[in-house]
Amino acid sequence: MPLRILIADDHSIFRQGVKALLEREGFIVTGEVADGHAVIQMAAQQSPDVVVLDLAMPVLNGLDAAREITRAAPRTRIILLTMHTEDPYVARALKVGIRGYVLKSQAAEDLVQAIREVARGAIYLSPGVSEGVVEAYLTKRDLPPDPLTPREHQVLQLIVEGKTTKEVAAFLGISVKTAESHRMRIMAKLDVHETAGLVRYAIREKLVLP
Amino acid sequence: MRLPDWFATRFGRSSSFPRPAPKVPRGIRGFPHGSEGLRLIGLVPTFRVALIIRAAYVFCRPEPGEINAVTLRVVIADDHAIVRQGVKHLLEREGFDVVAEASDGREALKVVTEMGPDVAVLDLSMPHLDGLDTAREIAQTSPRTRTVLLTQHSEEPYVVRALHAGIKGYVLKSQTAVELIDAIQEVVRGGIYFSPRVSGAIFHAYQGKKEGANQLSERERQVLKLVADGKTTKEVAQSLSISVKTADSHRSHIMSKLNIHDTASLVRYAIREGLVQL
Structure with a gap:
């Protein structure tokens, strides 16, 4: 049976291009969405075999969206499609349950291979990033613990937008008071006292692009 | 049966690309692809089939030189291969001839200068030479090539710089392929296509210019x-x-x-x- 794929990226032209390329390879693209919030909902509805996620997306970034997807649709495998090679990302990506890490500078054939790999349970890391992962493992550098909770990430991204x-x-369906207290807690944790900070x-x- | 490339180009799957009206009757036009054609084969004696196919070819064959007038030659420059391949595929599906791809501004300038395509689709942020500087150079080395900028930025300074760099089309990456295609067709006709989402910026820029302070x-x-x-x-x-x-x-x-x-x-x-x- 052909693999069912969901694509999330805020650039329509890019999404349409990837969709066309994947369909040519015989995959079924079950949906395409433009932000990190919509992709969680659609993944929960469709539980596709694979979600191809952009890192920098409006409303919620790819990493935080991935964490939610692994909860909402446990059998769905996730591939991050990004332009960033720095290893903090890769380590973080693996930590939130991402199984494939593909750079936008790679060819479409690599994405196709990544999809096939993760669908059969393997992990695919772009050649450009796997080096960083191995090195990080060898030097046993632990990630600094993330000071913010997933909810706080969500609030922070919306403020920054x-x-x-x-x-x-209104967007998160919480009271203004709760939203305000999230904001205060974020500022206190980060020791930042104004929006610009x-x-x-x-x-x-890298929660958002500038 | 393998159809020649020009056939696929003119009668591809999509209908959104305005092509010249075909010179063949509808039945024959659909013949090589559709199931109607297969039913037709059952009705006519075999020896006639070859004749009909031949006739379809003769009818459909463009005049010498006509292909160039119809098939627009496009160069795509973007440092992300997957993006490039996607855009290429979308354009080819609509009948454009993507003659070359480039992964940075310098390479784009080189292939455009060599090939003189109708249109160069340029990413804004590219290594070595960004999309705007590339466009400025292209205007010198290949004056007949129109440039279309494909970017995620809609703020006024970017739009103003694009206008100054001689960019004829400004398409946001959040727009759809249909809009990119519109832009390409418009600039080839000698027109200008700027995304509706940057029209406010152009308006402001124009107002600012009158006061001499758009930056x-x-x-x-x-x-x-x-x-x-x-x-x-x-x-x-x-x-x-x-x-x-x-x-x-x-x-x-x-x-x-x-x-x-x-x-x-x-x-x-x-x-x-x-x-x-x-």
Whole structure:
């Protein structure tokens, strides 16, 4: 049976291109979505064999979305499709349950191979990144623990995208008071005291692109 | 039976690409692909089939030189291979001839200069030479080639720079392939296609030009930097020895010039522009 694939990327042209390339290879593309929130919902509905996720997406970034998908659709394998090669990402990606790591600079054939690998239970790492992973393993560098909870990541990303506390609350279906207390806790944890500082932190941590 | 390439080009699966009206009756046009054609084969004696196929070829064959007029030659430049392959596939499906791909600006300039395509689709951020500088060079080395910029940025300064670089088409990556195709066709006709989502920026730029100030002034850049550093309006005023009211009006000018309406986006813009360090 052909593999069922879900694609998430905020650039329509790119999504359409990947979709066309995958369909040519005989995969079934069950859906395409433009943000990290929508992909969780659709993955939960469809439980596709593989989700191809962009790292930098509006509303919720690929890593945080991946963590939620592994909960919402446990049998779905996740591939991160990104332009970043730095190993902190790769380590973080593996930690949240991502099985494939493909660079956008690779060829479409590599993505196809990655999909086949992860679908049969293996792990696929782009040649450009596996070196970093091995090195990280050899030197046993542990990731610094993430100070923020997944919920706080979500709130932070929405703030950085210019949403007011009220809009954040409405989007997440929580009270304004709760949203505000998330915001205060994030600022306290990061020792940051203004929006500009939150934006710089989120970009530095690659939660969002500048 | 393998159809010649020009056949697939003219009668590909999609119907959205406006092609010249075919010179063959409908039945024959659909014949090589469709199930109707197969039923037809059952009805006619075998020896006639070859004749019909031959006739279809003769009818469909373009005049010498006509292929070039119909099939637009396109070069794609983007440093991400998967993106490039995807765009290439989408364009080829619509009947365009993607004559070359390039993975950076310098390579793009080289192949465009050699091949003189109708259109070069350029990514904005590429290694060695960015999309705008590449477009500027292409205007010199291959004047007949129109350039289309494919980017994720919609703020005014990018749009203004694109206009100055001689870019004829400005398409956002969040748009669909249909819009990229529209843009390519429009620029080939000698027109200009800028994404509807940047029309506000063009309007602002035009207004600004009349006042001679479509870019941020030196003072405004200073204010923007301080805002991105996390300073409040009051602190900005103190640090530049201006009144709070003046600082505040600088801030709102900056926002209106950039068409940005919240602090977070202002900070992101300043980071992109390298005004502040992370």
